[in-house]
Amino acid sequence: MKIISAFAGATILTAALLAAPVFADSQNVPGGPSTNGEWSMESIVTYSDMIKILRDIERTSKGKVEVFTLDNYGKSEQERSFYVAKVGSGPQKIWIQARIHGNERLTTEAALQLVKTLGTGKAEKEVRKILEELTLYVIPIYNPDGSEMNTRTTKLIDDETKEPVLDKNGKPREIDLNRDWNLLDKDEDGEIDGFAADESKAFYKYWTDLDPDFMIDLHHQGFKTVPGTNESTSMSLGVSLAPNGPTLPDTPYNDITRQAQGYVFDALGKYGYTHIDRYTVGDGQYEIDIRGGVTSAMMLGLDYDGLNAEGHTNPAIFFETKGMTREGSLGQKSNGYLTKQNYLGLKALLYGLASGEVEKVDPEHWEDIPHNEITGYSTDYAGTIMK
Numbered sequence: 001m002k003i004i005s006a007f008a009g010a011t012i013l014t015a016a017l018l019a020a021p022v023f024a025d026s027q028n029v030p031g032g033p034s035t036n037g038e039w040s041m042e043s044i045v046t047y048s049d050m051i052k053i054l055r056d057i058e059r060t061s062k063g064k065v066e067v068f069t070l071d072n073y074g075k076s077e078q079e080r081s082f083y084v085a086k087v088g089s090g091p092q093k094i095w096i097q098a099r100i101h102g103n104e105r106l107t108t109e110a111a112l113q114l115v116k117t118l119g120t121g122k123a124e125k126e127v128r129k130i131l132e133e134l135t136l137y138v139i140p141i142y143n144p145d146g147s148e149m150n151t152r153t154t155k156l157i158d159d160e161t162k163e164p165v166l167d168k169n170g171k172p173r174e175i176d177l178n179r180d181w182n183l184l185d186k187d188e189d190g191e192i193d194g195f196a197a198d199e200s201k202a203f204y205k206y207w208t209d210l211d212p213d214f215m216i217d218l219h220h221q222g223f224k225t226v227p228g229t230n231e232s233t234s235m236s237l238g239v240s241l242a243p244n245g246p247t248l249p250d251t252p253y254n255d256i257t258r259q260a261q262g263y264v265f266d267a268l269g270k271y272g273y274t275h276i277d278r279y280t281v282g283d284g285q286y287e288i289d290i291r292g293g294v295t296s297a298m299m300l301g302l303d304y305d306g307l308n309a310e311g312h313t314n315p316a317i318f319f320e321t322k323g324m325t326r327e328g329s330l331g332q333k334s335n336g337y338l339t340k341q342n343y344l345g346l347k348a349l350l351y352g353l354a355s356g357e358v359e360k361v362d363p364e365h366w367e368d369i370p371h372n373e374i375t376g377y378s379t380d381y382a383g384t385i386m387k
């Protein structure tokens, strides 16, 4: 296993020259779905809608937003193009991805809202700062096939027959793309077990070319309550390799990831989003320590086929927004509220990274984000590891 050789994220930590930020949105305490027209994308579900909206944003952005495909790197199993929106001109590259799980659709809407605001909205002070210090590479739909099928996973398609690849039980082989960046484990034959899907290969190659400084991954989760309360959690904040956990016991990433989430926690609280907790599994007593996730592989500096021989790594965090379409818990009424929460958390974090505010957060503030006592780690390489 490759160990972190450098702290690439250090370039993020530029000194803040500005006073504490005052977000224009901070007076606008959200209490439900907005009907003021700003959240007009709530009905987006399809891949083709995403393309159309990206093109609209690009056209009205007067050159500030550039939309392109990753066709040079590959297409999805069902031959759909991957789309990226680039906005900003700063030296720090931020990779933002949504909907690696195809049925987690509000994440796409938040990503598009972010691009729209940064590319076509009023040039508020914090927006200018973000665009000056950062360049964002936003992937609104990482899993286009799963988005079309409304499934978490995707299916492997045989390149020649164009039929689904079957598993040993004769069922179509389904791949969770967020467990497919895993070259650390080998299967029983000693073969490298990873990159089953074309999606993973294409995005991996793009990552090795781009070498981002920071990455944010957007998800949905099922119903849970904030520890110590009866309140439904509206968002959980997570790091896929547990800070100071078994895989990364002692790296600077344990600070920057916790600082970033501590910053998001505070920012969302100021916006009135108070039902935020830490991402845990089991009955809330386990943190995850998953190596095959995209965020994890980026932090570990995954080197496949010599494409990352230089050992690039970057810190990465994820948001889990309430609501899963498959559980029927994603009601129309709350969509605007949840999309806005995602968007505001993202935008706040970007300002925090751009301004240097994130690095001023005490990493131990992570402990203040509601969570149960952590007694172990849920892993994808050794079952559950008790502390």
Ligand SMILES: [Zn+2]
Residues within 6 Å of the ligand: 100, 101, 104, 218, 219, 220
């Ligand atoms: Zn997910």
